[in-house]
Amino acid sequence: MFGNLFEEDEEEGFSSTSSKGRVAKGGDEPPPARGRGNLCGIKNQGGTCYLNSLLQTLLFTPEFREELFSLGPEELGRLEDKEKPGAKVRVIPLELQRLFARLLLVDQQSASTADLTDSFGWNSSEGTNQHDVQELNRILFSALEHSLVGTSGSSFIHRLYHGTIVNSIVCKECGNVSQRQEDFLDLTVCVCGVSSLEEALWNMFVEEELFEGNNLYRCAQCDRLVTAAKSAKLKKLPPFMTMSLLRFSFDFAKCERYKETGRYTFPLTINLRPFCEQTDGDDSDYSYDLFSVIIHKGGCYGGHYHVYIRDIDQLGQWEPPPKLQEDDPLSVITAIIAEVPQHVLMDQLGQKLMNKIGSSWSKKFRKHYGPIGKFLQSHNDVFILVSGGTRVALKANLPSPVTEPPGPPEQTTKSDPSTGSHWFDLNDSTVTSIRESDIEKQFQGKESAYMLFYRKTQLCRPSEALNNPQYKVPSHLVQMAQEENLNLQQMREKLEATNNTVELHLHLAPCYRLENGALQPANKEHNGSTTLSFDRRKTVGDLRLAIYQMQELWEGDMALTVARSLPAGLHLYNTLTDDNVSLYSAGIYTNSDLFVWNGREVRKSTVHRKLAQMSQSRMTFMLVFISSGMWCDYANWGRVGARALVMSLKCVLAGTCWHLRRLDWCEEVGEPLMDEDASLSELKISSGETLVVTEGQLPPKTQVKYVLTLPALQNVCVPTTAFMRIWQLEGRRLTRILRGQQLTLRKLKLSGGTDLCVQQLLKEEDLGPKEVLLNVKMGVPGERSYYPAEELVWDASRDSSPRSLRTCLAAHYGLSPDSLLLAKHQPDKHIWEEISNWSQQVSKKKKKKRTESLLGAPFHLKDGDTIGIKNLLIDNNRDFITVEDEQGQQRLREGNASSDGAGPQKKAGQTKSRKPEVALSISVGEFR
Structure with missing residues (x-):
């Protein structure tokens, strides 16, 4: 019924191939080294961001990590024996150990979960299906518990995460108490109708539910229906408390899911004493610290997960997020590209710059730095142009003259002086430092907190665990990581040497002659060019020495001048004079042409300064x-x-x-x-x-410009474009008015093939972003019909509540707001949804109602929606249904009845077809 809950689009491939150097084949290229944070991310297999976020949370749970590492091969078996008949190899915990060891010790930007998901019994297609991380949390823990049956770690999941709730029902007549205990792995807390985690817990464990009136309770002692009170309390608190937020709700009127995006706060430290059955302990027994927040970005049918984590053992190198230097273009562009996972389209870079600093490149930087494309090319040690120059990315490894020997990564971490804790954003392969205050940004919106992980304040870490990723990692896993590091180092050295080897075309002076101000080959059958492969990290002096060794008969001075082959012949440009500068710094790349001569003459013909030194300065490129x-x-x-x-x-x-x-x-x-x-x-x-x-041809000078008009609009005459209203059509329905005279089609999210409708207006119109154009119809008193619809612009920028709309309609019709009854028409279902002042359940703890918005769930008012109005002073009929609506509902029922045998089908153009939801499961062997 719910369809596919989550879908995640795969990102297109990205090849960081430089156009100015050699690059090894993709299969031979080693993964990049860790970034400045010295933490390892996890690769996304296509839809496994939910798995990555949970795995990182478990990795940075020290007690979980150490319990897992405490299980040796004598209990779990060995992976090399898993194919042997009769061997009991517990594959899932073994692969999880290896993954954690790689994340802690292997020097790579991100690790793969392919081996782990293979141990789950997943095929390649299941890696592209996204699931709910709350569901995965329960299924993964269940799989681990079944995998560890019969080992010393068979109970560590229960010991760390399981708690107990006691449900009580108290008879108000005799005082008899009926209790029932239930075990929990995580607490599922409500988001709808509450504003904070504390309020949700208060509703769950402090407020009582009364059985009274028609809803009485049968007391076993009284043996009759009586008034009773039901309540719940936390009986046993686990070391780690997991809170699952119910962000997704179901609208039974629309039969579809929607996401709760309202503000929902949660504390960094929480005391659970008010919610417990036993409250006589110390405060530290009930105090928990937040250490992980799994975040969901998107809606009910698509999205992405990432996680904020506090680095308890300070394994990473936390650095305060850099403050943007808006006057430095290098800093600004680097920050823009660093915000995206892979690359930025060149045609979007200018707009991103505008959004970042509020000014365009032309106004702020062009005068001093030239065009943005030229600036990127001049900083090719920082940026790399890919896909034919249409995209720009940051270089992962800058060329360096010295290669560091293999060794463990440095662990020089400094605590945040303001908070005393390290927080990181782990977003698949990307790991960035964040401030503790950034957590507040996840209280609300489409990108908001979805799971909260709290850790008991009493749990303390030993000093030897700080800054020590090898702490309690088994020796065989440490050795595995060291071998992988050595292999990666060798691959990177080989790749670096390959990428820095350039092919130079040497043009020897004895093979050329000077003719008409340009150099021509002396022998037309041989162009006088010799190819030399050389490491561009070496200096100009090293290159000169290598050429001396190649040309044993060379006598006298040797000058190396950058040349370019043009139709007129070989032209000379700048001469390499500094022997201590590297070829990379001198701007020498693969396929560069160098003219080798004595710096003065070619075959006794003097090369004038105009040709050798001034050619570049006199030419405009x-x-x-x-x-x-x-x-x-x-x-x-x-x-x-x-x-x-x-x-x-x-x-x-x-x-x-x-x-x-x-x-x-x-x-x-x-x-x-x-x-x-x-x-x-x-x-x-x-x-x-x-x-x-x-x-295309430019218009003649006598004409300012050609005005192009669509054939269908040839007979439409309007003074200005403000007398036109442009609608976007979806499924033959008007769905959205295109606003903003200066917005580009990309900003309006219009793509090729979009259907548009043009409406001629009698007066100018310029709708604001929060102004909604509604069709309002007043009901005819005593009849099941309406007067003709009128257009009404409702300004929802300040207040989008039902009261605001009712006030606007009352002013339009000259009536009292309290006398109006409103409803929204659903033309596809032929029903009316009544809009009223909803009576929200008010908590006893906080006497505050949430502000409701008609622009959000469940009404989602938009342009073109029809609002029906009943004037209750003269019309007692509160039913909005018309005869046409009843006929439409009958047609829908007949259509549904005829399609029951073929299964539910969706009308074309109305609802996006979605893949059927695939159940999440993990296969576990039998170890009892």
Whole structure:
């Protein structure tokens, strides 16, 4: 009935391949090393973020981790024996031990859970199905308990996590008490209708439920129905208290799930004494500290999990989140890219920058740093362009002249002086430091806390466990991690050497002659080029020495000059003069051309300064992007007009009509260069600027611009676009008005194939983001019909409650708000949902009601919704159903009856089809 509760879209693949160096094949590439936090993430198999979040929580539960590590091979068996007949190998705890050892000791950015999920009996497709982490918590603990039967650890799950609740019913007549105890692994607490964890616990364990009136209790002692009170108390508190928040509710009117996104607070430290049966102990017996928050982002039918964890043993290197330096473009762009798991699209980088600092690149940085694309290329030690330059990512490993020897990672951690605790956000492979105050951001919204893990304050850690990831890890697992570290180090050294090996094309001076200001090969059959593979981490002096050794007959000085092969011949640029600088710092990459000569002459012909040193300074370089995806470098075009440049490009372009356009501040295609006869210098095209060659002919100078009109709107005449209302259609229904005159289609989330409807207006309209256009209909007194609908704009920006809507309608019709009865029409179901002042259950502890919003569940008011109105002063009929609604309901019943044999089918265009929900299970062998 609920459909697939969670679905998670797989992210597209990402290849961090540099266009300026060699990269090993994907299968041979080692995983990146750990980041600055020195903690290891977990790879997502496609939909296993819920599993990753729970595993990280268990790893950072020291008592759980040490209990698991205390079980040796003599009790669990050995993985190499699992295929032997008759061998009892407890695969799940063994694989969990190995995973924890890798997360603690192996120097890699993220570990794989493939072996663990294989031990669960899951196939490859089950790794892409997402499930509820609360359900996984119970199933995984049950699987561990069954796997450890007959071992010394058979009871450690029960000892650490299980508690007891006692339910009591007290007879008000004779005072007889009937009690029943029940075991719990986690406490499922309500979110709907309460504002905090304490209030939910108060409702569960302090407030009583009365059996009275028609709901009486049969007392065994009185042997009759009597008034009674039911209550519950915590009888036994476990060392670790798990709170599962009921964020998802079911709307029985709509027959669909929805997520509770209202504010729901929870404390960092909680005292459970008021909720316990026995309250005579010390405060420390009831005090718990929060150490893990599993967070769900999304809705009922899709989302993502990550977890905030307090590093109790200080295994990671906590650093305060860096304060953004808004005047430093390198810091700003690095922070923007670091916020995403893999990469940022180049055409989105400008907008992300605007959202981050409130200013565009052109206004803040372009004057001093040039175009954003040129800035990224000039900092290729920090950024890497991938996918043909359409995406940018941070480099994982910067080139370094010295490779560190293998060894255990450094453990120099400093506690947060303000809180005294380390908090990290573990989001699959990504681990970042956060502040304790960041937890408050997860109190409400689509991204909010879903599971809370508390640890008894009495539990203390030994000093030798701090900053020591090897503490109580079995020696055979330590040895396994050391071997994997050594193997990874060797793979990284090999990869680093491969990635830093560049192929240089050496052009020897004796093989060239000077002709018409350019260098031409002396022998046309041989271009005089020699290929040399060299490590770019070495210095220019090392390269010079290697060339000396290759050319044993070379006499005199040797100059190395960067060259470029152009149609006119070989042109020389800057000469490498500093022998102590590395080739990487000198800007030498693979396929670079170097001219080897004495620095003065070629075959006794003097090379003038104009050719060797001034050629670059006198030429204006411009990078031109062609719509086919090809990049071209053009030089010395500063005095040439735009028309001449386009004519020169037609030899590589199909078609006859092309023009040039600039890039705007968002790095998107901007205004065209209208004056094609002006030179690029007169058009203020600066060196290094990017232009876009776009198909199409510019309008003549006598016309300002062409106005394009859709054929269907040729006969529609409006003064301005403000007299038009644009609707988005879904399933032939008007669902949303497109707001904002300056918003791009990407901001409006419009994609190709979207159906739009244009409505002509009699007056200008500019709706705000929280203004809702409603169709309101007043009921005809004494009849089952309505007067014609009217459009009403309701401003819900300040107050979106039912009272606000009722006040707005009362002002529109000139009536009293208390005399109006409202309902929302559901046209697909032909029913009316009455909107009233809901009477919320008020807690005895906090006399406060939550503010309800009509924009949220369960009404979700939006543009185009129909609101029915009854004036109770003159109309006693409180039923909103019309004859047309009854006929529609009859048609639905007949349609459902005819489709019972074929199963439930959804109407096209109304509801998104979802995959059937797959049950979560873990297969465990028999060990009794």
